[in-house]
Amino acid sequence: MSRIASVLLPLPLPEAFDYAEPEGMELAVGDQVAAPLGPNLMRGVVAALRDGAGHNRPLKAVQARLDDPPLPASTLEFVQWAARYAVDAPGQPLAIALRGARGPKPKAVRVVEATGLQPARVTPARTKVLAAAQGAPVSGAELARTAGVSAGVVKALLDEGVLAVRTLEPEVRFDAPDPSREGAALNPSQAAAAEALRAMVGEGGFQVALLDGVTGSGKTEVYLEAAAAALAADPEAQVLILLPEIALTQAVIARVAARFGAQPGEWHSDVAPPARRRVWDGVLSGACRIVVGARSALFLPFRKLRLVVVDEEHDASFKQEEGFIYHARDLAVARGKIEEAAVVLASATPSLETLRNAETGRYRWLRISARHGSARLPDIALIDLRETPPEHGRWLSPPLVTAMGETLARGEQVLLFLNRRGYAPLVLCKACGERMTAPDTDSWLVEHRYSGRLVCHLTGFSMPKPVACPHCGAKDSLVSIGPGVERVEEEAKALFPEARLAVFSSDTVFDAREARRLIESMAAGEIDVLVATQAAAKGHNFPNLTLVGVVDADLGLRGGDLRAAERTYQLLAQATGRAGRKDRPGRALLQTYAPDHAVMQALKAQDRDAFVAAEMAERELAGLPPFGRLAAVIASDVDAARLDAFCREMAEAAPNTAGVEVYGPADAPLGLIRGRRRKRFLVRADRGVDLSAYMAAWRARMKPRGALRVAIDIDPYSFL
Numbered sequence: 001m002s003r004i005a006s007v008l009l010p011l012p013l014p015e016a017f018d019y020a021e022p023e024g025m026e027l028a029v030g031d032q033v034a035a036p037l038g039p040n041l042m043r044g045v046v047a048a049l050r051d052g053a054g055h056n057r058p059l060k061a062v063q064a065r066l067d068d069p070p071l072p073a074s075t076l077e078f079v080q081w082a083a084r085y086a087v088d089a090p091g092q093p094l095a096i097a098l099r100g101a102r103g104p105k106p107k108a109v110r111v112v113e114a115t116g117l118q119p120a121r122v123t124p125a126r127t128k129v130l131a132a133a134q135g136a137p138v139s140g141a142e143l144a145r146t147a148g149v150s151a152g153v154v155k156a157l158l159d160e161g162v163l164a165v166r167t168l169e170p171e172v173r174f175d176a177p178d179p180s181r182e183g184a185a186l187n188p189s190q191a192a193a194a195e196a197l198r199a200m201v202g203e204g205g206f207q208v209a210l211l212d213g214v215t216g217s218g219k220t221e222v223y224l225e226a227a228a229a230a231l232a233a234d235p236e237a238q239v240l241i242l243l244p245e246i247a248l249t250q251a252v253i254a255r256v257a258a259r260f261g262a263q264p265g266e267w268h269s270d271v272a273p274p275a276r277r278r279v280w281d282g283v284l285s286g287a288c289r290i291v292v293g294a295r296s297a298l299f300l301p302f303r304k305l306r307l308v309v310v311d312e313e314h315d316a317s318f319k320q321e322e323g324f325i326y327h328a329r330d331l332a333v334a335r336g337k338i339e340e341a342a343v344v345l346a347s348a349t350p351s352l353e354t355l356r357n358a359e360t361g362r363y364r365w366l367r368i369s370a371r372h373g374s375a376r377l378p379d380i381a382l383i384d385l386r387e388t389p390p391e392h393g394r395w396l397s398p399p400l401v402t403a404m405g406e407t408l409a410r411g412e413q414v415l416l417f418l419n420r421r422g423y424a425p426l427v428l429c430k431a432c433g434e435r436m437t438a439p440d441t442d443s444w445l446v447e448h449r450y451s452g453r454l455v456c457h458l459t460g461f462s463m464p465k466p467v468a469c470p471h472c473g474a475k476d477s478l479v480s481i482g483p484g485v486e487r488v489e490e491e492a493k494a495l496f497p498e499a500r501l502a503v504f505s506s507d508t509v510f511d512a513r514e515a516r517r518l519i520e521s522m523a524a525g526e527i528d529v530l531v532a533t534q535a536a537a538k539g540h541n542f543p544n545l546t547l548v549g550v551v552d553a554d555l556g557l558r559g560g561d562l563r564a565a566e567r568t569y570q571l572l573a574q575a576t577g578r579a580g581r582k583d584r585p586g587r588a589l590l591q592t593y594a595p596d597h598a599v600m601q602a603l604k605a606q607d608r609d610a611f612v613a614a615e616m617a618e619r620e621l622a623g624l625p626p627f628g629r630l631a632a633v634i635a636s637d638v639d640a641a642r643l644d645a646f647c648r649e650m651a652e653a654a655p656n657t658a659g660v661e662v663y664g665p666a667d668a669p670l671g672l673i674r675g676r677r678r679k680r681f682l683v684r685a686d687r688g689v690d691l692s693a694y695m696a697a698w699r700a701r702m703k704p705r706g707a708l709r710v711a712i713d714i715d716p717y718s719f720l
């Protein structure tokens with residue numbers, strides 16, 4: 001055997017598989033190949049090649065090298081790095097990296113062109129065809145249509161040889177961005193930040209900057225200058241802009257297109273397979289130079305990535321919690337390092353992790369001091385619900401209702417923010433007290449009135465709302481407890497029957513187009529009151545929105561995990577930051593039962609630095625991130641006894657290392673999901689410990705059997 005190819009397959013296998021390289025195939029690392037696996041052929045990527053001399057086990061051979069260009073070495077390196085970091089199989093991130101390759105390849109097209117021969121006979125119809133054929137090459141049918149003649153005229157010209165058919169190989173085309181176009185005229189604070197970013201991009205190599213500026217300070221305008229610098233410096237340079245929500249990608253795509261005169265590649269779960277294929281091919285060939293996308297865009301096969309922007313870097317949506325578990329912000333920094341690219345993390349409320357890196361000088365720290373132009377930050381006031389509660393069965397307190405009335409009377413807009421989908425988070429029987437839960441999961445069913453169903457938000461299970469209590473059989477005894485966005489809309493409608501209302505949540509906005517439509521219609525002033533979950537409460541600019549009402553400011557603090565206060569602060573600073581743009585001052589009212597809580601006080605005083613300092617001090621004392629590191633292990637099984645036994649073995653098997661503490665096993669707060677029992681371990685480590693290596697060593701000692709599953713979550717954000 002001449003050489004052996006280790007081929008990585010996009011499957012959860014522990015390592016690459018060995019195949020024989022067929023005579024004459026001359027494979028190289030990164031080549032995409034078809035490799036046999038069982039009875040099937042799979043797309044895989046050559047990860048390594050070695051001499052096969054002395055190898056005496058028979059190996060299956062690589063079937064073929066695919067037409068697609070090889071995966072760039074840096075993409076392959078990133079995939080392998082990400083797997084090591086996440087303590088998972090390399091095939092998991094590879095599957096994400098190859099996702100775009102699954103779409104249909106664009107087909108070759110046949111076009112008709114003039115050959116230069118003169119027609120034997122000249123008619124007005126023929127003259128029109130020949131004139132039309134001077135334009136961009138199109139199909140025969142299209143040419144006839146353009147010329148306004150019958151298909152027969154074109155056919156006759158083809159028969160005569162005046163026209164000829166040519167097959168055009170598909171070429172992935174993207175309009176070239178023009179970085180020399182004028183951007184916005186920046187104010188001095190923006191200009192200083194933009195200059196620092198341009199310098200950083202100009203120096204080249206891996207560097208990270210935190211772009212820190214309040215909502216509406218123009219961070220987008222500033223990082224687009226960094227993008228312009230990267231694109232201008234090198235005609236092959238590529239730029240990636242990551243956003244936490246699909247709804248936000250839409251707004252940024254429009255701004256990128258306006259700034260550079262070219263549509264960027266769009267990448268998120270809503271993009272259809274053919275369009276994905278086009279972006280994937282374009283990124284790989286280098287034709288697509290700007291990508292705007294959600295977290296998985298990080299795995300695209302960039303040829304020459306020079307700048308990665310992570311906008312709203314603090315956002316927990318960057319954490320992928322299922323399948324391959326990763327944090328896109330952290331991996332963006334890792335990818336930047338591998339690609340020797342600049343990384344810009346932008347936020348009005350940076351994560352403590354990033355702030356710590358900025359404080360210690362690992363990241364450059366660029367601050368934009370104020371909102372752009374005459375826009376001011378909104379005034380923030382707390383409504384103490386203990387003093388001015390809403391009426392029984394209502395959720396909007398009298399002060400908020402009054403403020404809404406004033407705002408609407410001025411012809412301005414209101415955003416009511418409640419981070420809860422559906423109508424009511426809990427349905428219970430007033431006869432027997434039974435709470436409606438999912439049959440195989442420990443979670444309450446959420447009532448959705450639009451669809452008339454009870455829905456499990458964890459698993460998607462749903463059922464029609466029963467007429468009688470399934471537990472005691474009492475009729476009409478089920479009552480809805482607490483508010484969701486649908487219920488708040490109902491209340492707002494009853495209070496302001498003339499107002500135009502809309503709900504923005506992932507139930508009412510199914511895809512990117514719908515999100516864009518609703519955001520545009522809000523921006524155009526066609527909606528008076530928008531009731532929204534976090535999906536619409538971040539990043540957008542609504543010039544006529546002057547009142548933000550936070551229906552339940554305490555929501556995120558309940559059942560708090562280590563980031564509850566930080567997350568609540570970030571989310572509410574974002575939501576309240578939607579109020580007031582241009583010349584209209586805004587205000588935000590936060591309904592709370594805990595007005596003295598540090599988070600509420602910090603929001604009211606708009607004193608982020610004091611809040612961050614207090615939070616940092618607590619974390620440091622406890623050795624929690626960003627001062628220590630965490631990892632979680634979630635073990636699950638359909639069989640509770642087997643799970644218990646396995647977890648006891650696991651606890652025994654945990655390696656003993658200085659600077660690492662292992663807590664658990666404990667029943668997970670969500671002890672049952674889809675019929676599987678769940679238990680958790682939490683690992684805390686000092687910063688200097690290689691936590692991934694520790695977890696890999698532990699995992700190597702675990703031998704899960706049967707239906708038992710183990711998931712490792714490095715730097716967990718969810719503790720459920």
Ligand code: ADP
Nearest residue numbers: 184185186187215216217218219220221372541
């Ligand atoms: P951020 O991302 O910091 O929230 P944006 O970049 O979205 O802020 O800017 C907020 C609004 O102000 C946008 O409508 C933007 O177009 C406008 N804006 C910001 N800076 C400028 C500028 N220098 N010139 C004109 N408009 C600006």
